Amino acid sequence: MEDILFTVGRRIRELRKRKRLSQSKLAEKAGLNDKYLGEVERGSNNISIRNLGQIAIALEVETAELLDDSHQREIDRKEIALKLQKIIESASDEDLCAIYGFASSIIG
Template identity: 50%
Template sequence: MEDKEVLKLVGARIRALRKEKGLSQESLGEKGGFHFSYIGQIERGEKNVSLLNIAKIANALDVNLIQLFAYVNEEIKVTKHEAELNEILTLLRKSNPQKIKLAKNIVKEILNNE
């Protein structure tokens, strides 16, 4: 895989997550501490963004770093179902152990009633 291809894949993934969250480039930039034009350059694969800035973007998108590297292209597509599961995991990771246990019991109850 060529360098430029990696930049374009990560940029496309950031764009997809940004749109999924209903954010403009400007609002994502504000949340992450970047100028909107920098976000646009990243999304187009024009900037070789640092790992620290990738982490800031992930935080601004309220996703984990791994989600930024789940590329969107013809071969690997993140379905709506997978995106919703990832969102649930992100919420659980931010919760305390009691809330995680409660969520686990609720999910078990829902699945047992099918």
Template identity: 50%
Template sequence: MDEIAKQVGLRIRELRKARGLSQEALGEKGGFHYSYIGQIERGEKNISLQNIAKIAEALEVGIHQLFSFSYQLESLTESEQTIKEILTILKKIKPDQLVKVRNVLIEIFDDSN
């Protein structure tokens, strides 16, 4: 399949995981079978504009966010991908929760304690 299908599929997977949804849960929200979601995420399906709109609605994002990738996700190391996923989660939490996360990370990983 072409590169754009792979990139959109990876972006859908990223958004789905950031929202804590399984492929099955996303499929149910969008009216699709979970195997179809898997095929989209792997770039195996050429998804229609109507289905892109349904998936964006199920993910509660604007359609443009499904095309919001500025670099090749495939070229990221596993650690870089994990960091990107963590950042996606952190961007959604409240400021006071973010401070708590920072404090926990300092407590766990700060060698000076």
């Protein structure tokens, strides 16, 4: 249950930030307490279906979009790839060989 709460909270935070809303502004639009919204975003408080729906309306998204974290996984993947590219570009020849060896051992 805790993982689901964290995933939903992270998704709400991501969408809120994308829409450039503060927690208090989103809470106001959704008719919720801003302290409660902060707890939801951190995954430390349960959220009812009703409140989830109110947040979705305030964010102008479908409720299902708050439950779907596949978009976040794609963002994380791109971000990690960019970070790896920077590491590889600045690596010495010796470090590059070590990175290759490590990557080969975990990928197979």
